[in-house]
Amino acid sequence: MSLEDYKTKLCPTLIIIPDITGFNDYMNNSNLEYSQKAIGELLESILDNNILNLKVSDIEGDTILFYSYDLNKTIDQIIYQCELMFQKFHDKLKTFNPDNCNCGTCERLHNLTLKFVVHFGRLSSLMLKDYCRLFGKDLKIAHTLLKNSIDFREYILVTDNVLVNYKRERKISMINSSWQEGKESVTDIGEINFLYKQLEIT
Known part of the structure; x- marks a missing residue:
């Protein structure tokens, strides 16, 4: 493979x-x-409920790494995308009946919960056949934020980088509703500010 194949931006x-x-x-x-x-x-x-046509970089058992280069989305569309995936996840959970499971697998399945981290930054990528591998400090930030001090088990976390780069009338309108402010320290990077809200099944 030539050096040209390894060039990224x-x-x-x-x-x-x-x-x-x-x-x-x-x-x-x-x-x-x-x-x-x-x-x-x-x-x-x-x-199956990826209505924003996000690309998939990786599936790691318990996480899916979605990404998009489309800057024309709005904060509301991004939040709705997460809420839709959350609802469909729980709709699927309801189809597993613990009463009909002799090994207890279905019962334990209902202990699973779902959370979302949404971040925006600058990443490089490397194509290996049909597989896109992402690199960059902002990917480290997103993964680090999966482990945080939020009390809720199910929530959406949206970093300030997203709020700055995608359209929303007023950040304060989110804070005054069901959103709360938070921050976490990321090693070698510093403090990351974000908003978060609890997700609930409808």
Whole structure:
């Protein structure tokens, strides 16, 4: 492969990461064959409701790394995308009946929860056949924010970088509704400010 093939450039990128909390405990304590099938269906419920046509860079068991170079989306569209995936995830969970499961796999499945980290930054990428590998400090920020001090188990976290780069009438309108302000420290980068709100099943 020539050096040309390895040349990358930094591109403004929207990052959305849905993360299934409780995944490792579920997989370690459930029937493997059945649990793999169930997790696959839950991940598909997220992928099938990708109405913003986000690209997928990676699926890591309990997380999906979505990204987009489209700067024409609005904050409201991005939030609705997360809320839709959240609802469809729980709709799929409801189809698994613990009463009909002799091994308890379905019962443990209902302990799973879903959260979202939404960040915007500049990333480089490398194409390996049909697979796009993303790189950059903003990807580190997004992954680091998956582990935070938020009390809720299910929520959307939206960094200030998203609020600055995507259209929203007023940030204060989010704070005055169901959103709260937060911040986390990322090693070698510093403090990252964000808004977050609890997600609830309708």
